[in-house]
Amino acid sequence: MSLTATGIGSGLDISTIVQVLVDSEKIPKEALFNRTEDQINAKVSAIGTLKSEISKFQDAIEKLQSGELLSQRKVSTGDSQFFTATAGKLAQSGSYSISVERLAQAHKVGGAYAADPKAAIGEGSLDFTVNGNSFSVDIDAADDMYAIASKVNSASDNSGVVATVVKTDLGNRIVFGSEETGVANQISVTATDTSGTGLSDMFNGASLSTLVNPQDSIIYVDGQKLTSSSNTVDDAIAGVTLELTDADINSTSTLKIEQDTDAVKDNIQEFVDSYNNLISSIEKLSSYDVDSEKAAALQGDSMIRSLESQLRKMVSERVTVDGGEIALYDIGISTDRYGKLNVDSTKLEESLTNNMAMIEGLFSTPDTGLANRFDSLADNYVKTGGLIDSRNNSYTEETKRLTLQREAFSLKMEQLESRLLKQFNTMDLIVAQLNQQSAGLVERLNSLPGSISNK
Template sequence: MALTATGIGSGLDISNIVSVLVNAEKQPKEALFTKKETQLNAKVSAMGTLKSGLSNFQDAIKKLQSGELLNSRIVSTGDSAFFTAKADQYAQPGNYSVEVEQLALSHKVAGANVADPTLAVGQGSLDLSVNGTSFSVAIDPADSLSAIASKINNASDNSGVTATVIKSDAGSRLVFTANDSGTDNQVSVSAVDSSGTGLSDMFNGANLETLQSAANSIIYVDGQKLTSQSNTIDDAITGVSLSLTKADIGATSTLSIKQDTDSVKKNIEGFVEAYNTLISSIDKLSSYDVDKDKASALQGDSIIRSLESQLRKTVSERVSVDGVESALYELGISTDNEGKLKIDDTRLTDAVNNNMSLVEGVFSTSDTGLAYKFDELAKSYTKSGGVIDNRNNSYTEETKRLTDQREVFSAKMEQLQSRLLKQFNAMDLIVAQLNQQSSGLADRLNSLPGVVRA
């Protein structure tokens, strides 16, 4: 007799028994899987935190790599409408009187006016020259003023001329403008007709009118005259670029240049703050909580130990500045008992105000400056294929292995459950058969002669 439900023969709750036995086998292993997964996730998150901290540190030290940023200048022109100015790290602080006598102008010439600019002009070529460099464009019989302008502007060998169609009450005409200002950049136009005289009638001789003569800019710096082809003057004052905007003979403006010590000091303080924040993050990621008996995600990790060691080594390194070995402590920056940096404000202020060559040398000397060394160290961890990337790849592989182990173990538990159900069901069937045999035997014994029933 076959059973249609488990436990009928024996009266046992076979499904529950099997579930309890399987769970007893499964739960310790599942707990181990979960623990490993939690640890891996915590390590991945910790690596993300470390990488972010290093990136913020890099942002701070990049401001100390460039001499231009570290040794910046404050430029003031008062309320002058005659020029604007920029200064790099080579500009010497001081005050300068500046007078703009004349602005540089571009040479402009124009052809004769025509009533209808859409009509063809003629056939042949236009030869143009600027500052001794010539080029030529072929003019087709159907070319209008706009077509001619387009050919000139798009010519691959255009030596510095822009052609534009200008309309006025007198009609429309083609205007040729030198791209660069100054008397060196005179525009020359010559027409050659291959049919008729249309081009010559428009562009040759008296038909070519000068609309604006080329002119050089003229300025006076502290009474010293300087003539330039351009309105942008970079050689009047060392490290200073002047952009002329308006001329007025006799109108003098004052250009003031100061060293931006506040920005320099702020950038150095930003570096110290970023370094200390990074050290705090490293300490937190690698700490051990005695009260909770719990280790942080990267406690004892070789990456953390190596990074912290390299950071502290770099902090103490000396840099050659003008042949003299110098270090951070000469700028008033030292290390406290916790491995963090602290600033002696008096010494730092004195260095920034009176010894910028030392400040610049310690931080931004090419390759050997501390800003470069810190950046290279951080980059070795944060770059693609760097230390953190490689560690995260190993975490990814470990996660994949853990997933595979889970799948294998899950299949094993399903097999265990199936095997136990078969075994218990087989036992249940045997018990049912024995019960049937016992009942049948009792019935036969009771039917024997002489049996007395109670």
Template sequence: MALTATGIGSGLDISNIVKVLVDAEKIPKEAIFNRTEQSIDAKVSAMGTLKSELAKFQDALEKLQSGDELNQRTVSTGDSSYLTAEASKSAQAGSYNIQVEQLAKQHKVAGINVADPALPVGDGSLQFSVNGSDFTVALDGTESLEDIAGKINNASDNVGVTATVITSDAGSRLVFTSDKSGLDNQITVTATDTSGTGLNDMFNGANLSTLQNADNAILHIDGQQVTSQSNEVKNAILGVSLNLTDADLSKTTTLKIEQDDAAVKENVKGFVESYNALMEAIDKVSSYDSEKKTAAALQGDSMIRSLESQLRGIVSERVSVDGNSSALYELGIETDRYGKMSINDTKLDSAIADNMASIEMVFSTAGTGLANRFDDIIKGYAKTGGLIDDRKNAYTADKQRLDDQRDAFKLKMEQLEARLFKQFNAMDLIVGQLNQQSAGIVSGLNSLPGVVQQQN
């Protein structure tokens, strides 16, 4: 009869013996799996940290890549209600007195009023002409005022006319407005009837009313008259866009343009701080602590060494344009032997005030400017499908292989445990049978005649 519980025959704790034997093989291997997994997770985290710092550095570089962003201007118009202004880097510092005599206006014309805007007008066409260009809308005699407005506004060849229906105490009428202001953009409407006179009666001759005359904007800059088709006046002052908002020739607005030194310095400071943060992040994920004898997650990684080498190499480069050249240290941006940048405020303030062209050249020159060079390098690492993504994909593959190894090892340990239980249970059964046989022999001997049981 087979035993149904382990250890009954032999008296041994078979379950514990099997556990100890299995653990002796399993625990060291699982420790290796855990260390490997922790190493992979640490590398993934380090790559995430690196990519985040690269993105922050790119944000700082973006403000230096374009001369327009770096070489900024401050514009002041006081509390003027007559105009606002914007200035590009080409605008020269200065002060200008401006009077707005007249705002530019759009031409508006309208047909006659009708009592019921839903009734059809006529069969034929309406031709619109604006500034030498024209387009025609065909009508079949079934369209209401709203339908006609829709056909005009949706015409693919519309040259700049917006139609709308206005309903007043006098009735409803179609109003046509030029999309652009100025005398050059007046609207001409020609109505042609195929049958009847409905379109002519509404839009031709005296039936077409002028609601607003087209006008050019007129302003005076330091006493010099400027005429503009639009209320947005560009480059009347080089590099300056004026947006006219009201007109009164007796009122003067003083426009002041100055170089925005504070914004330039803030952008350069942001570059230095972001560069240092990036280099610190690189050092943190790739260094070795000799005291604790521990290596960072990416210590010895060739990709990290290459990135750091490229970044440090660019810092010391000179940028040349048309025979002129300059470098960061000449602008007051210094680098120590550890690769960390610092700003010499006196030198940087002097460069901003007296040599802004050199700052723009060093950072913003197309192709060779340092901001563009740094950005090109970082894109190779941080872009989608770049080197960092490739490395993360490799870590993902390593993690999958590790999971597969774990599963295979788990199955192996389950098979080992089952085999040991089978072997020990077989031994236990044999030992139990031997014990039973031994007990039977002793009992038989004790029952023989003349055998006296020894008393203890």
């Protein structure tokens, strides 16, 4: 006799019994899996936070790696419309009177006019010379103005000529302009025909007219004349670049250059703030709360302990600059008992005013400067394939192993449930058979002569 539902023979709720037995083994293990997964996720999140703070710190110290950013200058030109100015680290503080007599111009010449720019011109070659450099362009019989201009512009050895097709009331013409300003960059054009005289008629002799004369710029700095082939003048005042924008010899503008200590101070303060934020983040990510008895995600992690140790060691070290030594505390930056940096504004301003060269060396000396060393340290952690990437890879592998363990355990529980159901159903069938046998025996006993049930 087969059973169509579990528990019919024994009267037991076999499904519930099996579920309870399976859950007694399944639930604790799944809870362990969940705790492990939560721990891995917490570590991944913590590592991401750490990487973000290191990157912010790296952005801040980048501004101290360059001597240019540590020796910034404030430039004032008043309301001058004649030039703009930028000053580098070599620029000395001072005031200069500047007047612009004329701007530099690029040479431009135009060929003869033609009614139809798409008509063929001739066959041969055009030879160009600019500032002693020459190149040649072959012209085919079918080439029109646009084709010739394109060949000139795309010539691999073009030495600085720009060709354009210009339409005017008198017709169309090809204009050749020098890429660079100044008398030295005057353009020379020679046409040579191999068939007919089309090229010579358009570009030789009187056919080629000057549209813009080449000229050098002329300025006066404190009454001293300087001629330049460009409107960008970077040798009139050491460390200063002038961009000429207009000319009037009768107008004089004043250029003032001062050391921009405020900008440098801001960059140093940004470094201090970013360092303190990084230290705070490290402490938070690796802390242990005694009251709640709860550890942070990276508590006890060797990588984060090593980073903190290196950072604290580095801020206390001295750097050799020009035979002398200097450290952060010499310029007003000290470390408190919590490992955070504090800034003595008065001392820092005094150092910026009187000892800028040493401050520049402290931070930006190649290899040994603090900013460069901090950057190398940070890069070891955040670069592709760095320590944080390696740690994330290990977390990924842990997650994969956990997934495989979950799958194997789930299969084991399915097998356990199947086995228990089979065993209980077998027991249920046996009980049902025993009950049937018992009922039959009672019935036969009751049918015997002398049985109480027969009287």
